[in-house]
Amino acid sequence: MIIQSNYGEVSQFLMGKEINGNVLYSMAVYYVDGLLIDTGPKTVMKEARSIFQDIQVEKVVNTHHHEDHIGNNLYFQEKGIPIFAHELAVPLINDPSQWIPRLLDYQKLVWGTPPSSISSPLGDSIEGNNYRFKVIHTPGHSPDHISLLEEKNGWLFTGDMFLGEKVKLMRSDEDVHLSMVSLTKLLDYEFDTIFCCSGRVFDNAKQRVNDKLSWWQGLYQQIVQMVEQGYDTTVIRDKLLGEENAFAQLTGGDISKLNLIRSFLSSLPTE
Helix, strand or coil, X not given: CEEEEEECCXXXXXXXXXXXXXXXXXXXEEEECCEEECCCCHHHHHHHHXXXXXXXXXXXXXXXXXXXXXXXXXXXXXCCCCEEECCCCHHHHHCHHHXXXXXXXXXXXXXXXXXXXXXXXXXXXXXXXXXXXXEEECCCCCCCCEEEEECCCCEEEEECCCCCCCCCCEECCCCHHHHHHHHHHHCCCCCCEEEECCCCEECCHHHHHHHHHHHHXXXXXXXXXXXXXXXXXXXXXXXXXXXXXXXXXXXXXXXXHHHHHHHHHCCCCCC
């Protein structure tokens, strides 16, 4: 499945593998000013090749190396279109065999295993046809994660960094504290609209980033208090976030509320 939506000059392509009429999990890539921001999962390769053959993509930027963001890179490489990513992402995109063996069954089913593709490291910015996009290193979701800011229009493309104000689920390899540092860094810039790889587009964007930071900070304070009172992580999760949902079961706990609690707890000293 690929569904196109337009937000002024920005086009969103919402992608997801469909089985028996149900989309397992969707993510969004964006096209603006000649740039394609991420290429989506390999599981929609046939549809992606059909749609993008008529779109004038001049450069590809990967926000990070995860399989749902680089799965169709090879198609653009075959067309001679250059691919760019953070310097930490480049070796992982060029040689996915370094990390593909660690993919879990749900990741292979939903997104597939991406082929290797040739990418080059980004500088401080990347030029489109009419606009310049500032490259901001925003680790936390992954060490190689970037966001792109077009200051004239106030567009901020955040990959998987933002997602929403009250995010309760987290991958097992994410770092919530590093994500909070990255979100704080974003507040140093001016932007009006967030284009998120979840498919959500947010106006009043700086306030939303502030709200997310405030909510996570408040959650962290409550977690610390409950640890001091002797509660274990499962009880803390249930009291503050509720029990796990079906998505945690689908991923075998790889994306879960418990992971968010554990990531917060990782900063606390151990006895």
